[in-house]
Amino acid sequence: MISKLKKLGLKATPQRLAILKLLDGNKLHPSAEDIYKRLKPDFPSLSLATVYNTLEALAKAGELQEVRITAGKRHFDPDPSPHAHFYCRICNSIYDWRINPADIGIASRVKDYLVENYVLNLYGVCPGCLKETEGGKTINDKTLFEKE
Amino acid sequence: MISKLKKLGLKATPQRLAILKLLDGNKLHPSAEDIYKRLKPDFPSLSLATVYNTLEALAKAGELQEVRITAGKRHFDPDPSPHAHFYCRICNSIYDWRINPADIGIASRVKDYLVENYVLNLYGVCPGCLKETEGGKTINDKTLFEKE
DNA sequence: TTTTAAATTATAATTATTCTAAACAAATAA
DNA sequence: TTATTTGTTTAGAATAATTATAATTTAAAA
Ligand SMILES: [Mn+2]
Ligand SMILES: [Mn+2]
Ligand SMILES: [Zn+2]
Ligand SMILES: [Zn+2]
Numbered sequence: 001m002i003s004k005l006k007k008l009g010l011k012a013t014p015q016r017l018a019i020l021k022l023l024d025g026n027k028l029h030p031s032a033e034d035i036y037k038r039l040k041p042d043f044p045s046l047s048l049a050t051v052y053n054t055l056e057a058l059a060k061a062g063e064l065q066e067v068r069i070t071a072g073k074r075h076f077d078p079d080p081s082p083h084a085h086f087y088c089r090i091c092n093s094i095y096d097w098r099i100n101p102a103d104i105g106i107a108s109r110v111k112d113y114l115v116e117n118y119v120l121n122l123y124g125v126c127p128g129c130l131k132e133t134e135g136g137k138t139i140n141d142k143t144l145f146e147k148e
Numbered sequence: 149m150i151s152k153l154k155k156l157g158l159k160a161t162p163q164r165l166a167i168l169k170l171l172d173g174n175k176l177h178p179s180a181e182d183i184y185k186r187l188k189p190d191f192p193s194l195s196l197a198t199v200y201n202t203l204e205a206l207a208k209a210g211e212l213q214e215v216r217i218t219a220g221k222r223h224f225d226p227d228p229s230p231h232a233h234f235y236c237r238i239c240n241s242i243y244d245w246r247i248n249p250a251d252i253g254i255a256s257r258v259k260d261y262l263v264e265n266y267v268l269n270l271y272g273v274c275p276g277c278l279k280e281t282e283g284g285k286t287i288n289d290k291t292l293f294e295k296e
Numbered sequence: 297t298t299t300t301a302a303a304t305t306a307t308a309a310t311t312a313t314t315c316t317a318a319a320c321a322a323a324t325a326a
Numbered sequence: 327t328t329a330t331t332t333g334t335t336t337a338g339a340a341t342a343a344t345t346a347t348a349a350t351t352t353a354a355a356a
Binding site for chain 4: 201
């Protein structure tokens with residue numbers, strides 16, 4: 001992990017190592033503040049600005065991706081590979097949603113546009129929250145696409 | 149247009165009519181401030197808060213959709229039907245990108261998730277800006293998907 | 297070690313958006 | 327028509343996430 005930072009030309013500071021360790025394999029898509037609050041007890045001197053600085057450096061290096069799926073807040077994903085995200089409006093969780101880019105059918109639609117990147121966000125209710133409501137209030141069980 | 153507002157239970161104020169008129173058929177996906185600056189000369193009393201209020205009321209009524217495709221700013225689209233958007237990093241324009249939802253292949257992937265909505269944003273260079281650079285600096289002409 | 301360039305920190309600034317409460321005006325009732 | 331009600335507009339303050347600043351600290355090179 002130290003060598004990973006050095007490879008990127010970044011100094012291996014304790015703060016950065018702690019952030020990297022927290023993110024490693026993390027599927028929760030935490031916000032900068034999530035990370036800050038989680039590390040602050042073990043790192044009383046940690047500044048929120050450092051969290052942002054580190055996240056930006058890692059993002060620029062292609063080591064993580066930013067996820068903009070909610071209104072005002074960015075989330076961070078240690079998996080930089082292209083994949084979609086699902087946001088549950090009940091528990092506010094973000095789930096990975098693996099879609100083969102070819103299946104989205106964007107490549108064939110490039111027309112005269114140069115497509116360099118894409119973001120696919122899905123919104124709805126996750127399996128866990130759907131179970132919670134079974135037997136209770138009924139949730140509309142039509143998907144957006146069934147409507148059409 | 150007056151009746152449209154009344155149908156939604158909204159009073160037909162001059163401000164709202166001006167905003168509706170500006171948006172009608174508008175393909176530019178303006179921000180709240182774009183709208184404000186555009187109308188301010190003809191409406192010296194207009195407040196930015198009114199623009200936001202009106203946009204929120206119209207969005208809630210399903211008469212328009214919000215487009216979150218850039219970092220810190222929302223854009224507004226008088227076309228509430230589900231469609232994707234393309235953001236050109238050169239001219240900062242937002243283009244409509246019509247994709248048949250069925251072609252995205254999300255419906256078949258619903259697994260145990262209830263999918264109520266989706267957002268598909270594309271990023272790159274638009275045809276006009278591609279032409280500008282022809283003969284000049286070369287832009288990487290591979291799409292995201294050709295890489296894979 | 298000593299040096300130095302980079303990183304961290306606390307705090308201020310920024311930016312888009314939302315809130316507030318007083319003034320105003322459209323719709324309705326008298 | 328006039329009065330009343332209720333929703334709307336307005337200016338400006340407040341908020342929230344993020345970014346900038348400048349002094350201090352520290353990792354790593356010399
Ligand atoms: Mn992810
Ligand atoms: Mn559009
Ligand atoms: Zn959930
Ligand atoms: Zn362009």
